[in-house]
Amino acid sequence: MRIITLSSGSAGNCTYLESDKSKILIDVGLTGKMAVNLMAMANIKANEIDAIFVTHEHIDHIKGVGVLSRKYDIPIYANAKTWLAMQAKIGKIASKNINVFKSNTFFSFRDLDIRNVSTFHDAADPVFFVFYQKQQKISILTDTGIVSSPIIDAVRDSNILILESNHDEKRLMEGPYPQSLKYRIRGEYGHLSNDMALEIVDELAQAKGEKIILGHLSSTNNSKEIVYSGMETLLVNKGIKIGDDLDLEVSEEFKLGKLIDLGGDYS
Ligand SMILES: [Zn+2]
Numbered sequence: 360m361r362i363i364t365l366s367s368g369s370a371g372n373c374t375y376l377e378s379d380k381s382k383i384l385i386d387v388g389l390t391g392k393m394a395v396n397l398m399a400m401a402n403i404k405a406n407e408i409d410a411i412f413v414t415h416e417h418i419d420h421i422k423g424v425g426v427l428s429r430k431y432d433i434p435i436y437a438n439a440k441t442w443l444a445m446q447a448k449i450g451k452i453a454s455k456n457i458n459v460f461k462s463n464t465f466f467s468f469r470d471l472d473i474r475n476v477s478t479f480h481d482a483a484d485p486v487f488f489v490f491y492q493k494q495q496k497i498s499i500l501t502d503t504g505i506v507s508s509p510i511i512d513a514v515r516d517s518n519i520l521i522l523e524s525n526h527d528e529k530r531l532m533e534g535p536y537p538q539s540l541k542y543r544i545r546g547e548y549g550h551l552s553n554d555m556a557l558e559i560v561d562e563l564a565q566a567k568g569e570k571i572i573l574g575h576l577s578s579t580n581n582s583k584e585i586v587y588s589g590m591e592t593l594l595v596n597k598g599i600k601i602g603d604d605l606d607l608e609v610s611e612e613f614k615l616g617k618l619i620d621l622g623g624d625y626s
């Protein structure tokens with residue numbers, strides 16, 4: 360499989376994943392136009408997308424879902440409560456393109472096995488996805504206030520882990536957001552802080568060449584430099600060499616990430 364973040368951050372999320380026989384998007388929290396432009400820059404053809412998988416109905420995950428589905432006749436997959444919550448926001452979808460999966464299940468799509476697991480987040484029925492093909496595993500864990508041991512177990516041994524590192528606690532609390540929003544973000548149903556991302560990587564890092572992409576950064580309450588240097592310090596202290604033992608990237612809003620290729624027979 361291979362994967363590229365088209366955009367990752369509090370203002371818009373969209374990730375492209377390709378396996379031997381599938382080309383999919385996980386969330387489209389950008390305008391349709393911007394998503395298509397970013398895809399073109401990465402040589403991805405919008406009319407070849409086989410499906411869009413939706414984690415939850417927040418606008419930074421669904422803004423362009425309806426537009427792309429209508430324009431390129433793309434099937435959308437979401438759970439029932441997410442469908443209900445997003446329907447009014449994404450506009451009319453052809454009934455043949457409406458697909459419903461059950462939360463906390465495994466299902467197959469073409470050559471992919473897909474697991475979805477509930478997150479702790481203030482949406483109708485939010486989930487994150489883990490993708491398996493052949494011996495490869497890719498997990499995309501964002502938009503959760505906390506991680507439970509089932510979540511940690513679900514993402515363990517991923518070849519690629521996209522992990523939320525949303526905010527620096529101090530910047531958030533001293534920043535311009537209203538008090539209520541600050542407490543929502545740092546709450547149990549909000550977003551993972553940099554410190555929580557560090558704890559998760561501390562638990563999961565194995566130095567077996569896995570690739571970790573930190574994402575869903577808040578542009579107001581975080582910076583790429585803080586996130587990278589914090590994680591670099593942790594890994595150095597663990598005796599893990601970035602680049603040799605493990606790859607580390609930080610993805611950005613409205614900016615193509617690096618294509619990360621685990622290998623495959625792409626069609
Ligand atoms: Zn969200």
Ligand SMILES: [Zn+2]
Binds near residue numbers: 372502
């Ligand atoms: Zn989000």
